[in-house]
Amino acid sequence: MTQIPETDLDTNGATDAEGAQAPPSALKWLTDRLADSTAFIFVALLAMILVFTVLRPDAFATVNNLRNIAIAASILLVLSIGQTFVIGTAGIDISVGSMLVFSGVVASLAMAEVGGGQGWASVGVGVAVSLLAGGFWGMVNGLLVTKVKLPPLIVTLGTFGGVLGLAKVLTGGINLRTVPNELVNTLGIGRAFGVVPWLVILALVLTAIFGVVLRYTRFGRYTLAIGSNEEAARRVGIDVDLHLLKVYTLSGLLAGVAGIMNLARFTNTTIQGHDTDNLQSIAAVVIGGTSLFGGIATMFGTLVGVFIPTTLQNGFVILRIQPFWQEVAVGAVLILAVYVDQLKRRARNRL
Amino acid sequence: MAQQTLLQARGIVKNFGHVRALRGCDFDVYPGEVVAMIGDNGAGKSTLVKIVAGVQPPDNGELYFDGEPVTLADPTEAQALGIETVYQDLALAPDLDPAANLFLGREVLKPGLIGKLGFLDTKAMTAKTLAAFKNLGAGVQSATAPVATMSGGQRQSIAVSRAATWADRLVIMDEPTAALGVVQSRAVLELIRRVRDQGIAVIIISHNMPEVLSVSDRVEVLRLGRRVAQFVTADTDMEALVAAMTGARVQEDAG
Ligand SMILES: Nc1ncnc2c1ncn2[C@@H]1O[C@H](COP(=O)(O)OP(=O)(O)OP(=O)(O)O)[C@@H](O)[C@H]1O
Ligand SMILES: [Mg+2]
Numbered sequence: 001m002t003q004i005p006e007t008d009l010d011t012n013g014a015t016d017a018e019g020a021q022a023p024p025s026a027l028k029w030l031t032d033r034l035a036d037s038t039a040f041i042f043v044a045l046l047a048m049i050l051v052f053t054v055l056r057p058d059a060f061a062t063v064n065n066l067r068n069i070a071i072a073a074s075i076l077l078v079l080s081i082g083q084t085f086v087i088g089t090a091g092i093d094i095s096v097g098s099m100l101v102f103s104g105v106v107a108s109l110a111m112a113e114v115g116g117g118q119g120w121a122s123v124g125v126g127v128a129v130s131l132l133a134g135g136f137w138g139m140v141n142g143l144l145v146t147k148v149k150l151p152p153l154i155v156t157l158g159t160f161g162g163v164l165g166l167a168k169v170l171t172g173g174i175n176l177r178t179v180p181n182e183l184v185n186t187l188g189i190g191r192a193f194g195v196v197p198w199l200v201i202l203a204l205v206l207t208a209i210f211g212v213v214l215r216y217t218r219f220g221r222y223t224l225a226i227g228s229n230e231e232a233a234r235r236v237g238i239d240v241d242l243h244l245l246k247v248y249t250l251s252g253l254l255a256g257v258a259g260i261m262n263l264a265r266f267t268n269t270t271i272q273g274h275d276t277d278n279l280q281s282i283a284a285v286v287i288g289g290t291s292l293f294g295g296i297a298t299m300f301g302t303l304v305g306v307f308i309p310t311t312l313q314n315g316f317v318i319l320r321i322q323p324f325w326q327e328v329a330v331g332a333v334l335i336l337a338v339y340v341d342q343l344k345r346r347a348r349n350r351l
Numbered sequence: 352m353a354q355q356t357l358l359q360a361r362g363i364v365k366n367f368g369h370v371r372a373l374r375g376c377d378f379d380v381y382p383g384e385v386v387a388m389i390g391d392n393g394a395g396k397s398t399l400v401k402i403v404a405g406v407q408p409p410d411n412g413e414l415y416f417d418g419e420p421v422t423l424a425d426p427t428e429a430q431a432l433g434i435e436t437v438y439q440d441l442a443l444a445p446d447l448d449p450a451a452n453l454f455l456g457r458e459v460l461k462p463g464l465i466g467k468l469g470f471l472d473t474k475a476m477t478a479k480t481l482a483a484f485k486n487l488g489a490g491v492q493s494a495t496a497p498v499a500t501m502s503g504g505q506r507q508s509i510a511v512s513r514a515a516t517w518a519d520r521l522v523i524m525d526e527p528t529a530a531l532g533v534v535q536s537r538a539v540l541e542l543i544r545r546v547r548d549q550g551i552a553v554i555i556i557s558h559n560m561p562e563v564l565s566v567s568d569r570v571e572v573l574r575l576g577r578r579v580a581q582f583v584t585a586d587t588d589m590e591a592l593v594a595a596m597t598g599a600r601v602q603e604d605a606g
Contacts, residue, residue, distance in 0.1 A: 228444035236456035237427035295446030
């Protein structure tokens with residue numbers, strides 16, 4: 001306790017002086033981002049946008065089209081926020097898409113019971129049920145990882161199949177269509193100031209909030225400490241199991257949010273549409289510079305990483321390239337991203 | 352010695368499968384002393400350290416702290432008693448910076464409401480970390496680069512600074528100078544003396560006999576999972592220590 005001299009004011013003073021001379025925080029934030037690995041991927045996204053714009057200025061760089069890209073990215077972005085935390089702990093969550101579908105299904109069932117599936121009360125119940133369902137499955141994942149000590153890949157592979165199966169059992173495999181108009185007209189197709197879709201705003205606000213949590217709070221610090229060296233975190237007395245439980249529950253909760261967004265956008269439960277959400281969110285997170293080995297994660301990178309596949313897909317459609325090429329391109333970029341991550345680690349780890 | 356022990360280990364047994372790491376090992380630390388724990392590779396030193404730090408439970412045997420029996424189920428219980436440890440594997444988070452490592456599990460939060468929300472006071476932690484490094488003479492200039500980018504010696508300095516910063520009663524250092532240069536080794540030995548002068552006891556594990564003789568008040572020797580000898584440093588020499596470590600000479604009353 002006593003080893004830090006209380007009199008060491010000059011060190012403090014020096015730090016303060018440096019702080020005063022530092023560039024304005026917005027500028028510093030930008031230069032920091034450009035200095036780290038997300039810079040490369042951010043430039044790649046800008047280059048992609050530039051190429052599509054030059055090739056088809058009339059079709060690509062229109063407000064309408066950019067809005068479409070943002071809407072297409074929004075739900076995946078919310079799933080990828082949770083995925084960023086999970087991968088930050090050196091874990092993985094394969095079950096995000098299934099938790100999304102399950103949440104949407106039970107929300108739709110619940111909303112049908114309130115006000116005949118219409119009205120704000122029905123919306124409120126649906127949102128609550130969706131969050132509870134997502135959070136529940138996230139917690140199940142977390143408990144299996146921490147208490148039963150199973151590898152995250154296996155746990156979430158199990159819930160990936162099992163939870164989607166349960167959703168199908170509940171509906172007989174048929175998509176439910178009970179979604180209140182109040183939800184569809186606001187979150188689903190509504191826009192702030194007639195310009196920015198609420199789906200996009202919700203996704204961006206959540207990204208910003210959890211970006212701050214990851215970078216500036218103790219929760220974020222523990223997330224990366226556990227991903228970096230779980231044993232070290234245990235030895236300093238961090239409750240590693242409790243923290244992992246929270247992280248997997250957060251991933252489930254965000255899948256619940258995405259479930260409501262999905263209902264609002266498509267006005268049905270889209271049971272068949274989410275088999276590859278997990279791979280897409282993992283790809284987005286890793287492309288964004290978060291290390292698959294844990295310990296390094298940035299939400300800004302995830303934001304960029306989500307927009308790369310979405311923009312590619314959109315651009316390919318506009319250029320009349322067979323859109324399946326997008327899947328090929330994303331696969332290649334993903335492998336490249338993991339390779340770069342490994343190179344960086346090897347270069348950095350001196351011992 | 353009639354004095355009350357700070358820490359007493361009695362008959363500690365620890366097996367890893369067929370490997371009998373500790374076979375009824377005793378150990379004593381008195382308040383405010385520097386005691387060196389020496390022994391050949393595999394003698395069980397690091398295993399005993401982990402038991403005293405609450406990282407691993409013993410299979411058998413008792414621990415007494417201030418004469419009271421204690422069970423250390425996890426590291427926080429050892430920390431609560433004022434015991435801090437520099438592990439042989441250092442136990443740092445390589446992706447985090449030195450300040451984050453020094454304050455890991457003891458983060459300083461911002462004052463007021465924003466701190467209640469869990470926001471870190473990075474500036475305060477960085478300043479205190481730099482001060483601690485300066486105090487130790489640790490050759491760590493940056494408190495903000497990932498630890499993984501640093502040399503082995505710098506990492507060791509970070510781990511030593513962390514333990515010295517938080518200990519109240521006992522600091523355990525498992526080969527704290529193994530990767531250090533001459534200057535940093537001296538700084539660690541100097542730090543050990545300063546810690547002792549504040550009334551905090553130190554267990555130092557080292558294979559460097561001149562170092563052991565220069566810094567310790569007493570020496571306890573482990574061999575094949577047992578304590579085989581105890582010396583008062585002032586009354587012994589390198590030859591006697593080596594003889595005890597290798598089993599060439601046996602003290603009858605030590606185990
Ligand atoms: N987790 C473990 N699993 C299996 N065996 C272990 C484990 N930890 C230690 N051992 C074994 O226990 C014995 C004692 O090891 P320990 O690390 O305590 O020795 P040490 O005295 O610290 O040696 P060194 O001077 O090389 O650090 C060794 O034979 C070692 O292989
Ligand atoms: Mg050892």
